[in-house]
Amino acid sequence: MKKTGVRGLAQATGLSVATISRVLNNADNVNKDTRERVLEAIRAAGYKPNPAARALATKRTRTIGAVVPTLAHSIFARFLNAVERELAQFGYALVIATTEGEPEAEERRVGELMDMGAEALILSGAEHSQALLARLDAAGVPAVCTSVCETANGLPAVGYDNCDIGRAAVTHLASVGHRRIAVLHGPKSDNDRTRLRIAGVENGARRAGVSVILQETALDVEGGVEGARALLDGTQDFSAVLCLSDVIALGVLFECNRRGLTIPKDISLMGCDDLDWAANSTPPLTTVRLPTARMGALVATSLAGLLDEDKPIRTARLEASIVERASVASPAE
Amino acid sequence: MKKTGVRGLAQATGLSVATISRVLNNADNVNKDTRERVLEAIRAAGYKPNPAARALATKRTRTIGAVVPTLAHSIFARFLNAVERELAQFGYALVIATTEGEPEAEERRVGELMDMGAEALILSGAEHSQALLARLDAAGVPAVCTSVCETANGLPAVGYDNCDIGRAAVTHLASVGHRRIAVLHGPKSDNDRTRLRIAGVENGARRAGVSVILQETALDVEGGVEGARALLDGTQDFSAVLCLSDVIALGVLFECNRRGLTIPKDISLMGCDDLDWAANSTPPLTTVRLPTARMGALVATSLAGLLDEDKPIRTARLEASIVERASVASPAE
DNA sequence: TTGTAGGCGTTATCAG
DNA sequence: CTGATAACGCCTACAA
Numbered sequence: 001m002k003k004t005g006v007r008g009l010a011q012a013t014g015l016s017v018a019t020i021s022r023v024l025n026n027a028d029n030v031n032k033d034t035r036e037r038v039l040e041a042i043r044a045a046g047y048k049p050n051p052a053a054r055a056l057a058t059k060r061t062r063t064i065g066a067v068v069p070t071l072a073h074s075i076f077a078r079f080l081n082a083v084e085r086e087l088a089q090f091g092y093a094l095v096i097a098t099t100e101g102e103p104e105a106e107e108r109r110v111g112e113l114m115d116m117g118a119e120a121l122i123l124s125g126a127e128h129s130q131a132l133l134a135r136l137d138a139a140g141v142p143a144v145c146t147s148v149c150e151t152a153n154g155l156p157a158v159g160y161d162n163c164d165i166g167r168a169a170v171t172h173l174a175s176v177g178h179r180r181i182a183v184l185h186g187p188k189s190d191n192d193r194t195r196l197r198i199a200g201v202e203n204g205a206r207r208a209g210v211s212v213i214l215q216e217t218a219l220d221v222e223g224g225v226e227g228a229r230a231l232l233d234g235t236q237d238f239s240a241v242l243c244l245s246d247v248i249a250l251g252v253l254f255e256c257n258r259r260g261l262t263i264p265k266d267i268s269l270m271g272c273d274d275l276d277w278a279a280n281s282t283p284p285l286t287t288v289r290l291p292t293a294r295m296g297a298l299v300a301t302s303l304a305g306l307l308d309e310d311k312p313i314r315t316a317r318l319e320a321s322i323v324e325r326a327s328v329a330s331p332a333e
Numbered sequence: 334m335k336k337t338g339v340r341g342l343a344q345a346t347g348l349s350v351a352t353i354s355r356v357l358n359n360a361d362n363v364n365k366d367t368r369e370r371v372l373e374a375i376r377a378a379g380y381k382p383n384p385a386a387r388a389l390a391t392k393r394t395r396t397i398g399a400v401v402p403t404l405a406h407s408i409f410a411r412f413l414n415a416v417e418r419e420l421a422q423f424g425y426a427l428v429i430a431t432t433e434g435e436p437e438a439e440e441r442r443v444g445e446l447m448d449m450g451a452e453a454l455i456l457s458g459a460e461h462s463q464a465l466l467a468r469l470d471a472a473g474v475p476a477v478c479t480s481v482c483e484t485a486n487g488l489p490a491v492g493y494d495n496c497d498i499g500r501a502a503v504t505h506l507a508s509v510g511h512r513r514i515a516v517l518h519g520p521k522s523d524n525d526r527t528r529l530r531i532a533g534v535e536n537g538a539r540r541a542g543v544s545v546i547l548q549e550t551a552l553d554v555e556g557g558v559e560g561a562r563a564l565l566d567g568t569q570d571f572s573a574v575l576c577l578s579d580v581i582a583l584g585v586l587f588e589c590n591r592r593g594l595t596i597p598k599d600i601s602l603m604g605c606d607d608l609d610w611a612a613n614s615t616p617p618l619t620t621v622r623l624p625t626a627r628m629g630a631l632v633a634t635s636l637a638g639l640l641d642e643d644k645p646i647r648t649a650r651l652e653a654s655i656v657e658r659a660s661v662a663s664p665a666e
Numbered sequence: 667t668t669g670t671a672g673g674c675g676t677t678a679t680c681a682g
Numbered sequence: 683c684t685g686a687t688a689a690c691g692c693c694t695a696c697a698a
Contacts, residue, residue: 005675016685021677031683046471051450052394053675055385056690062449063428070414072609077410081403084431088442093449095396095428098417109421116395116426117384138379221610250610257590257615276405277554277583282590338691349669354693364667386691389674 005050013041024049055117064303065113066122067097067106073219073247075273075292076124079146082296083122090304103190107132114141120303126151127192142306142313144299147193149317156313158299160320162193165288166200167207169242169270172286172322174208177330178240178268181205181212184227184252185244186219197244197272213238217248224251232259239331240268246275246287253281253327264329274323284325291318338383346374357382388450397636398446399455400430400439406552406580408606408625409457412479415629416455423637436523440465447474453636459484460525475639475646477632480526482650489646491632493653495526498621499533500540502575502603505619505655507541510663511573511601514538514545517560517585518577519552530577530605546571550581557584565592572664573601579608579620586614586660597662607656617658624651 002008006020013020015038022030023038041047055061064087068076084094095118097109107129113121114135121136121143128145133153136143145157173181188195198214205212213236217227224243228251231241243249249271256263263269263283271278274289295318305311335341339353346353348371355363356371374380388394397420401409417427428451430442440462446454447468454469454476461478466486469476478490506514521528531547538545546569550560557576561584564574576582582604589596596602596616604611607622628651638644 006677007675010685017676018678018685018687019683022684025677029683034683048448048472050389050675051448052385052388052392053690054677056383056389056692057675057677059385059690061385071404071410071417072407072414074405074407074410077404077407080429081405081431084404084429085433088430088445093428093430093445095426096413096417097421097426098414100418112421112426115381115384139381221613225613247610251613254610254613254615277580277587280554280558280584280587282587339693340691343669350692351670351694352668355668358693362667367667383691386674387693389676390691390693392674 005047005053009038009041009045009047012045013037060307061117061119062091063093063095063116063118064120064122065095065097065110065116065118067099067109067113068124069103070098070100071096074275075245075290078292079296082293083300086297086300087304090300090308092300092304092307107135111135114139119307120144122146122299122303123155125192126153126157128153128155142303144302144313146295146299148196150315156302156315158302158313158316158318159295160290160318162196163200163203165272165290165320166197166202166244167204168200168320168322169272169288170201170204170210170212171208172324173240173242173268173270173328174204174210176268176328178238179210179331180236180238181210182231182236182238182241183212183214183244184217184224184231184241184248185214186217186223186248188216194244201242201244219245220247221251221254224248224253225255226251228252228255232261238267240270240328242270242272244272246271246273246278246285249285249287250277250281253285263327265332268328268331270328278323279325281327283327286325286328287323288320289323290320294318338380338386342371342374342378342380345378346370393640394450394452395424396426396428396449396451397453397455398428398430398443398449398451400432400442400446401457402436403431403433404429407608408578408623411625412629415626416633419630419633420637423633423641425633425637425640440468444468447472452640453477455479455632455636456488458525459486459490461486461488475636477635477646479628479632481529483648489635489648491635491646491649491651492628493623493651495529496533496536498605498623498653499530499535499577500537501533501653501655502605502621503534503537503543503545504541505657506573506575506601506603506661507537507543509601509661511571512543512664513569513571513573514543515564515569515571515574516545516547516577517550517557517564517574517581518547519550519556519581521549527577534575534577545575552578553580554584554587557581557586558588559584561585561588565594571600573603573661575603575605577605579604579606579611579618582618582620583610583614586618596660598665601661601664603661611656612658614660616660619658619661620656621653622656623653627651
């Protein structure tokens with residue numbers, strides 16, 4: 001009866017499993033003819049190495065896990081898209097886990113990913129529970145924090161400076177003359193990036209001598225609509241609204257349209273992310289472009305570099321840039 | 334010296350590996366006290382079963398692969414989000430592969446997924462290369478086609494009826510009085526769902542006795558803008574534009590805003606997908622709601638059912654429904 | 667209820 | 683350059 005796997009090939013070729021294994025991993029020390037013979041047998045048998053057996057023997061799974069809040073926000077989807085594309089280049093598979101808005105789930109998800117053999121992990125943001133960190137280094141599993149450019153827990157980070165982003169955004173608004181700026185942002189709780197951006201906004205406002213009105217809302221279009229309503233129906237005065245996420249800005253845009261407010265004549269609008277519709281909206285949205293795709297690619301190459309040639313991961317700070325379009329103008333009066 | 338794995342635990346507890354393994358897989362035939370003792374040892378040792386070894390012994394990886402065109406379109410991201418959530422309930426990991434707009438890459442990606450041990454695959458659309466199909470059943474790897482409700486290749490499908498969707502959409506438009514309808518759709522090549530929707534549109538138009546103007550464009554907001562321009566600058570007359578994807582509709586909405594055309598007074602607009610902004614746009618978008626999340630969940634449970642209790646996957650046709658909002662009205666004339 | 671022993675398919679270490 | 687053979691860590695008949 002035909003044996004399976006390398007054994008079968010060994011039998012078929014009259015060689016030993018060692019030799020088969022060698023050509024499988026293209027080791028150099030194998031006779032050209034022998035190799036050809038093996039290759040032929042492999043082809044003939046339609047042989048595929050068993051990944052589990054290989055993983056067991058090598059202790060490498062070539063799998064990397066990523067845990068993100070959700071895939072439903074295109075910012076994460078775009079990021080993971082880039083990660084996946086790049087990881088594939090290096091022969092790594094990406095397995096995804098979402099926390100669906102319960103940050104407490106992060107540790108659990110990380111555990112599941114580790115339990116299924118992930119060799120490294122991609123995390124969102126800089127803050128992670130002590131338990132999670134403990135687990136990581138108990139198992140010696142490397143991890144990278146993303147969307148941030150520094151952490152206080154020893155993990156490397158690959159991302160952008162959220163504080164700077166907030167600061168740059170208000171500064172830009174102030175520079176064209178806005179003195180009172182409404183700032184719409186997503187939930188602060190469990191989102192260090194939002195908190196960082198807000199801190200940057202406050203810092204920038206102070207420096208520029210302008211005042212900000214902070215308003216928290218849900219991180220989606222509806223949240224933008226509601227935030228705009230609260231702001232517009234409120235008693236506070238402002239000439240521009242800065243949204244710390246483009247999705248929120250889209251809601252504001254819609255709500256302004258609804259009220260017959262024209263942007264940027266009646267009110268200036270600025271976002272953050274530079275989602276794909278931003279260049280095509282009416283008016284085109286001035287926003288902060290986040291290097292999402294570059295970040296994804298860099299995370300992937302960093303991880304591959306670490307795993308394949310154990311180059312330590314260097315924390316990287318990618319530049320975000322303001323892209324001026326038509327939704328911001330100098331205030332009227 | 335301490336041994337590793339189950340062997341170590343066996344030694345530590347004075348039991349045999351078999352017993353350890355039994356409690357690990359919570360077999361019922363193990364003494365309550367014994368089990369407790371093992372559990373304690375496991376806790377004490379911080380023991381984690383090695384997934385590769387387990388996979389090797391059981392021939393199960395508890396991993397499912399999905400190949401989608403991209404994660405950058407929220408329709409796929411939302412779908413996979415649902416798949417992931419549900420799969421996690423059953424203890425399966427989701428590994429994702431994207432084809433990034435080269436459909437020829439699908440077979441390669443499928444191969445990679447199989448080579449890394451995926452037990453089943455989730456495919457997009459009903460059409461797949463012969464080679465891919467051959468590979469699947471050569472390896473005996475089950476697969477489901479999604480976003481469609483039937484296939485001609487023997488694979489089960491879980492999704493919706495795209496033809497019906499197109500038909501329902503024009504029919505709706507016709508029912509409120511539109512006689513000439515412009516239809517904006519994404520690339521037909523390599524997208525059977527789009528082709529199906531178009532077929533439905535044509536069929537519905539014929540039945541309702543209305544005429545359609547088909548226009549292909551890129552499947553993104555910019556594509557919508559450009560499509561709208563082509564249509565609006567063209568010589569053909571129409572009172573409504575039906576977009577076979579909401580992203581395209583968003584572009585049309587923006588372009589109409591830009592031209593001072595008000596929807597639905599000057600022109601009616603209808604989309605397809607029901608993305609999250611659709612309910613909040615100005616005006617709120619009338620669209621066809623695709624059961625993306627339900628589809629994802631069903632795909633996941635179907636696969637789990639097949640793998641865990643080998644219940645064959647039943648092709649399922651999920652209902653899409655028109656959600657009437659304010660972007661469609663009877664034509665003026 | 668518990669233990670023994672063999673196998674899952676590769677890789678890797680030594681010899682030859 | 684090639685071949686035995688022992689891991690790798692877990693599961694699972696078959697026995698006891």
